[in-house]
Amino acid sequence: MAEENLSVVLYAKGDLRIENRPIPEPGPNEVLLQMHSVGICGSDVHYWQHGRIGDFVLKKPMVLGHEAAGRVVKVGSAVTHLKPGDRVAIEPGVPRDTDEFFKRGQYNLSPTIFFCATPPDDGNLCRYYTHNANFCYKLPDNVTFEEGALIEPLSVGIHACRRAGVTLGSTVLICGAGPIGLVSLIVAKAMGASKVIITERLGVAKEIGADFQLTVKKDDGAQQLAKKVEEILGAQPQITIECTGVESCIQTALYATCSGGVVMLVGLGAPMTTVPLVNAAVREVDIRGVFRYCNTWPMAIAMLSSGKVDVKPLVTHRFPLEQAVQAFETTRQGLGIKVMLKCDKNDQNP
Numbered sequence: 001m002a003e004e005n006l007s008v009v010l011y012a013k014g015d016l017r018i019e020n021r022p023i024p025e026p027g028p029n030e031v032l033l034q035m036h037s038v039g040i041c042g043s044d045v046h047y048w049q050h051g052r053i054g055d056f057v058l059k060k061p062m063v064l065g066h067e068a069a070g071r072v073v074k075v076g077s078a079v080t081h082l083k084p085g086d087r088v089a090i091e092p093g094v095p096r097d098t099d100e101f102f103k104r105g106q107y108n109l110s111p112t113i114f115f116c117a118t119p120p121d122d123g124n125l126c127r128y129y130t131h132n133a134n135f136c137y138k139l140p141d142n143v144t145f146e147e148g149a150l151i152e153p154l155s156v157g158i159h160a161c162r163r164a165g166v167t168l169g170s171t172v173l174i175c176g177a178g179p180i181g182l183v184s185l186i187v188a189k190a191m192g193a194s195k196v197i198i199t200e201r202l203g204v205a206k207e208i209g210a211d212f213q214l215t216v217k218k219d220d221g222a223q224q225l226a227k228k229v230e231e232i233l234g235a236q237p238q239i240t241i242e243c244t245g246v247e248s249c250i251q252t253a254l255y256a257t258c259s260g261g262v263v264m265l266v267g268l269g270a271p272m273t274t275v276p277l278v279n280a281a282v283r284e285v286d287i288r289g290v291f292r293y294c295n296t297w298p299m300a301i302a303m304l305s306s307g308k309v310d311v312k313p314l315v316t317h318r319f320p321l322e323q324a325v326q327a328f329e330t331t332r333q334g335l336g337i338k339v340m341l342k343c344d345k346n347d348q349n350p
Helices: 042-050 145-149 151-164 179-190 222-233 247-256 277-282 297-306 321-332
Strands: 006-012 015-020 030-039 067-075 087-090 128-132 136-138 171-175 195-200 212-215 239-242 262-265 286-289 315-320 338-342
Touching: 006 321, 015 321, 030 087, 030 145, 042 321, 067 128, 067 145, 067 151, 087 145, 087 151, 087 297, 136 297, 145 151, 151 179, 151 239, 151 262, 151 297, 171 179, 171 222, 171 247, 179 195, 179 239, 195 222, 212 222, 222 247, 239 247, 247 262, 247 277, 315 321, 321 338
Parallel strands: 171 195, 171 239, 195 212, 239 262, 262 286, 315 338
Antiparallel strands: 006 015, 030 067, 030 128, 030 338, 067 087, 087 136
């Protein structure tokens, strides 16, 4: 084992460093992983640029990264389902307590949950990392490490589509064509949505399976856009998945959705937002939120392994771990879709 554990550590707002840390030892229920592929998420960049997201404030140095896959190199004494050499995808949220949320299967809502790269918890953008073995999922041979890492953003799409009730024949509007908008599109189509329209900036959504695209201009009003959506689809969508967090987009989502439909709020924006609540209320439009995901990794692995979904086109840039600062800068500038960091010096393949 190489004796270095190169890690990408955020010390303070704007202060991103690459440093060597000791290789950790796995506890009884943990595994030590040699990290392979770690995607950069918008939240990683946000912590780097602002030092906080909402109430999660960086108070001490933190390893970034939570979209990850790696190889088991050592298992804790109580671990029976994994062995050295196993390739795994990592679910970054691990509940610490068997509380009411945990007991009813909503462990993502547990207030004491451990979550990679959310202060004060360290992430896995490093060469070696220990994680709870029950939240490491074995990858089939036909699923790559990069696909394994992309299960994390894919899970946001799965959780959103599940909570929205996407099913065979659903018509869906997706606001925002960043990584989360695109995974929501992929999942909605896989779950049987018949028509999906996405508000677009780059022109990539068509290749990924969108039926219709709507290019949004700066001066478009929310009601005007809602009307355009209806004209393109031939009817108002039953479900809208809002992935931007931008006030005007949330307004569009509410106006555009058909009466009795569902608006899923996935994107996070300002804590206070002005929206046409009465319009939604009198039309019985349900407004639902999502917080990360839960119980999604097995479904995601099955979808990838069966070929039902293809996330490979989402990866547009790759950097070795040593070039992490450049990789973060690429993400910050909004170049491409998903930037992947390669943590294993001897294996830079997808």
